[in-house]
Amino acid sequence: MSYRMMNKVLILLASYNGEKFIERQITSILNQANCIVDIIVSDDHSTDNTLKILYRLADKNKNIKITINSLHKGFSHNFFNLFLIADIKNYDYIALSDQDDFFLKNKFSKSIDLLNRYNADVISSAVKCFGASKKILKQSNKMTKYDYLFEGGGQGNSFIMKKLFFEEFQLFFKNNYNEFSSFYFHDWLIYIYCRAKKHIWFFYNEPLTLYRIHNSNVAGDKYSFSGIHERLFKIISGWYMGQIILANKISRLIDPKIPDLTKLNFFKFFLLICLNGRRKISDRLILLFSYLLGFVKEKIIR
Numbered sequence: 001m002s003y004r005m006m007n008k009v010l011i012l013l014a015s016y017n018g019e020k021f022i023e024r025q026i027t028s029i030l031n032q033a034n035c036i037v038d039i040i041v042s043d044d045h046s047t048d049n050t051l052k053i054l055y056r057l058a059d060k061n062k063n064i065k066i067t068i069n070s071l072h073k074g075f076s077h078n079f080f081n082l083f084l085i086a087d088i089k090n091y092d093y094i095a096l097s098d099q100d101d102f103f104l105k106n107k108f109s110k111s112i113d114l115l116n117r118y119n120a121d122v123i124s125s126a127v128k129c130f131g132a133s134k135k136i137l138k139q140s141n142k143m144t145k146y147d148y149l150f151e152g153g154g155q156g157n158s159f160i161m162k163k164l165f166f167e168e169f170q171l172f173f174k175n176n177y178n179e180f181s182s183f184y185f186h187d188w189l190i191y192i193y194c195r196a197k198k199h200i201w202f203f204y205n206e207p208l209t210l211y212r213i214h215n216s217n218v219a220g221d222k223y224s225f226s227g228i229h230e231r232l233f234k235i236i237s238g239w240y241m242g243q244i245i246l247a248n249k250i251s252r253l254i255d256p257k258i259p260d261l262t263k264l265n266f267f268k269f270f271l272l273i274c275l276n277g278r279r280k281i282s283d284r285l286i287l288l289f290s291y292l293l294g295f296v297k298e299k300i301i302r
Contacts, residue, residue, distance in 0.1 A: 008036045009108050009160075010091040012082040014075065015054065016044035018099035021212060023053050028102045030061060034109040038063040039097075040086060044078040045069050050099075079156070079186035083173050086166075094166045096187070098157045101127075102210040110208060111160040120202035121165040122194050124154035127211035137211065141203035146276040148188075148195040149248050149261070156187025158209050169193050176253055183246045192247055196254040 011029055015022055029037055041054055043066060051068070058064040069081060079096070088094055093112060097103070111123045126138040139154040153159070161169075172193060173180070183189060194201050234240045248261045261269065 006034060006036050007092045007108075007112055008038070008090060009093045009095055009112075010086065010088055011037060011039045011095045011097050012079065012086055013039055013041045013097040013099065014044065014078040014082065015041055015046065015050055015099045016072070016075070016078065017046050017048045017050055019046075019049040019053060021100035022050060023057065025097065025099055025101055025103070026057055026064070028105075029097060030063075031105055032103065032108045033105050035112070037108070038091070039065070040082060041066045042078050042082045042085075043068045044074070045072040076184050076186040080173075080177075080180065083170060083186070084177070086170065088163055088166055088170070092163055093160055094163065095160045096156045100212045101157050102130075102212070104208050104210070107208040108160065111204070114202060114204055115160065115162060118202050119200060121199040122153070122159060122161045122190065123202045123204060125158040125204040125209065126207040127155050127158055127209045128207035129211050129213050131213045133213040136207055138205045139203050141205070143195070143201070144276040146258070146272065148192050149251060149258075150244060150273060150276070152185055152188030153191035153194070153201055154187070154203070155209070155211060156190070157211065159187060159190060161190070165194070165199055168197070172254070176250075179250060179253065182242075183250065184243060188247065189250065192251050193254060196251045196258065 009032070013026070013029075026039065029039060041064065043051060043054065045068065051066075054064070054066050058066055067081070067085060069078065073081065086094070093108070095108065111125065114120070115123050124139060126136055129135045129137065137155065169190060180189065191201065245261060248258070251258045252260065259272065261272075264272065
C-alpha cells in the first residue's frame with residue numbers, strides 16, 4: 001500500500017505518572033502496520049519523569065503533540081480534555097490509548113478492516129492481560145435494546161472510531177460538557193452515544209491489545225482480591241447505581257424516548273435489567289441488589 005493510500009489514525013492518549021511504561025506503549029503505536037499515526041497526549045499534571053520522556057519522544061517524532069493540564073483532573077476527565085481539543089479534520093479514524101499497555105502491530109489495520117467489512121462505526125476488541133494477570137478479557141456481543149444503560153462497550157484502549165462518528169460524538173460532547181462532570185467512564189460515554197444514536201458497534205473477541213495489570217494502574221484486575229473489594233464497595237455504597245442513573249440521564253439527552261430509570265418501580269427496573277443486560281445473570285443480580293440498597297436507604301432517609 002502506498003503512503004498516500006494509507007489510512008490516517010489519530011490516537012488520543014491520556015498520561016499521568018507513567019514513566020515506567022509510557023515509552024513502550026508509544027513505541028507500539030508508532031510501529032503500527034499499514035497506517036499513518038499521529039498522537040495527541042494529554043498529561044494530567046504528572047509529578048514523575050513522564051513529561052521528560054514525552055518531550056524526548058516528541059523531539060524525535062514530529063507526529064507526537066503534548067498538552068498539559070494545569071491541575072490534576074483524574075483519569076476520565078483527562079480523556080474528556082482530549083475529546084474537547086482533538087482536531088480530527090485530517091484523519092480517517094480515531095483511537096484511544098492508555099499509557100501502560102501495548103498494541104499489537106496489526107491492531108489498527110485489523111480493526112479498520114473489520115469496521116469496513118461490517119459497516120460499523122466503532123469497534124472494540126478483547127484484551128490480553130499481562131503483568132499481574134494473564135486473563136483474556138472479552139465482551140459479550142449480545143447487544144440488547146438498552147444494554148448501554150448498564151454497562152460500556154469494553155476497555156476504551158481497544159476502541160477505534162470512524163471519523164464521521166467521532167465528529168458527531170465530539171459535537172454532542174462539547175454541547176453538553178457540563179452534564180458529564182460526575183460521570184466516571186469516558187469509554188462508556190462513547191458506547192452510550194453510539195447505541196442511543198443507533199450507530200453500529202462491532203465487538204471483536206480476539207485480543208489486539210496487551211492490557212497491563214499492575215498495582216498502580218486505574219482499572220486493575222477486577223478478579224483480584226483488591227478488584228473484587230473495590231467493586232463491592234462501589235455497589236454497596238451506591239456509587240455504581242449513581243453512575244447508571246447518570247448514564248440514563250445522558251442517554252435521554254440523545255433520545256428522550258429512552259426510559260427514565262428514576263421513574264421506574266422495582267418490578268419494571270427488574271424486567272429492564274433482566275431483558276437488557278449483556279452481563280452474566282450473577283452480575284445483574286448484584287446490580288439489582290445495588291438498586292434495592294438505594295431504595296432502602298431512600299426510605300430510611302425519608
